Amino acid sequence: MSVELTxxxxxxxxxxxxxxxxxxxAGxxxxxxxxxxxxxxxxYILAREEGEIVGxxxxxxxxxTLAEIRSLIVKESKRGMGIGQSLIDKAMQEAKILxxxxxxxxxYKQSFFEKLGFIEIPKESIPEHKIWADCIKCKHFPICNEVSLIKTL
Incomplete structure (x- = not known):
């Protein structure tokens, strides 16, 4: 079965x-x-398999000059099949075009993003408007265990 990105x-x-x-x-x-x-x-970029959204x-x-990859999700039964990487690759192509x-x-998936060329950065370097627009809504705020990573295009 092939996955279509739309x-x-x-x-x-x-x-x-x-x-x-x-x-x-799960937070x-x-x-x-x-x-x-x-x-x-x-x-949003979707991964579809036979019409069903799988990621x-x-x-x-x-x-x-700066964008963020967010809300990356792949259906649990479809993980490990390269769908997440395909979604990120498509987003990065779009970022370059823009x-x-x-x-x-x-x-929370640091190694996944590092395999795709992202490198860890201090959370303090994230734009402040990101923290107040998004992070404040998180149930873990202000104690954040997520890792911040960046990729230069």
């Missing part, structure tokens, strides 16, 4: 939220409302 559309939101529920409940991925996903729908991620732009210089991520 941009998300508004009719995908319900299925995207269903896929991410376990990771949100691994930040909860996002339907309205928030709709507002940022253009930033997604978002490329969220912070500044003209003219971004760096892409950051906050993750």
């Amino acid at each position: 941009k998300a559309n508004l009719s995908d939101i319900e299925n995207m939220q269903k896929l991410v529920i376990p990771e949100v409940e 691994v991925i930040l909860a996002r409302s339907s309205d928030e996903i709709a507002t940022n729908i253009r930033s 997604f991620c978002a490329l969220h732009i912070h500044t003209p 003219g971004l210089k760096k892409v950051l991520t906050l993750t």
